[in-house]
Amino acid sequence: MENCIFCKIIKGEIPSTKIYEDDEILAFNDINPIAPIHILIIPKKHIQSTNEITQEDELTIGKIHTTIAKIAKEKGIAEKGYRIITNCGEDAGQEVKHLHFHLIGGTKLGTKII
Ligand code: AMP
Ligand code: ZN
Numbered sequence: 001m002e003n004c005i006f007c008k009i010i011k012g013e014i015p016s017t018k019i020y021e022d023d024e025i026l027a028f029n030d031i032n033p034i035a036p037i038h039i040l041i042i043p044k045k046h047i048q049s050t051n052e053i054t055q056e057d058e059l060t061i062g063k064i065h066t067t068i069a070k071i072a073k074e075k076g077i078a079e080k081g082y083r084i085i086t087n088c089g090e091d092a093g094q095e096v097k098h099l100h101f102h103l104i105g106g107t108k109l110g111t112k113i114i
Helices: 005-011 055-074
Strands: 018-021 025-029 037-043 082-085 101-105
Touching: 005 025, 005 037, 018 055, 025 055, 037 055, 055 082, 055 101
Parallel strands: none
Antiparallel strands: 018 025, 025 037, 037 101, 082 101
C-alpha cells in the first residue's frame, strides 16, 4: 500500500531494527518506546485494522501470536509478563493504519488500560 509507513518498512524503504522476519510477518522495535521492550509485530499483508481482518488472515494472525510468545521468551520477559495491545480506529488513537500488535514489557506496567 502506497504511503503506508509500515509497508515501506517491509519493503526496506524506511529503516527499522528487525527482531524477526518471515514471509508473512515482520517484528521490529518501536521508534518511540514506552517501555524497555516495545516491539511491533505486523502482517506483511496490508490490513488496515482489526476491522479489516478476514477469514483468510486467521492463520497469519495466529502465527503472529506464536511469534510474540517466542520473542517474549527470547527477550526474557515471558515469565514476568508483558502486554499486547492493538489500537483500532480513531477512539483508540490508531496512528498507523496498518494492523500492528504492540509487545510491551521489561518493567512493571500500569494496571489501567485507559
Ligand atoms: P498506534 O498508535 O497503535 O497506531 O501505534 C503506532 C506506533 O508506530 C507508535 O508506537 C509509533 O511510535 C510507531 N512508529 C511510527 N513510525 C515508526 C517507525 N518508522 N519505526 C518504528 N515504529 C514506528
Ligand atoms: Zn501497510
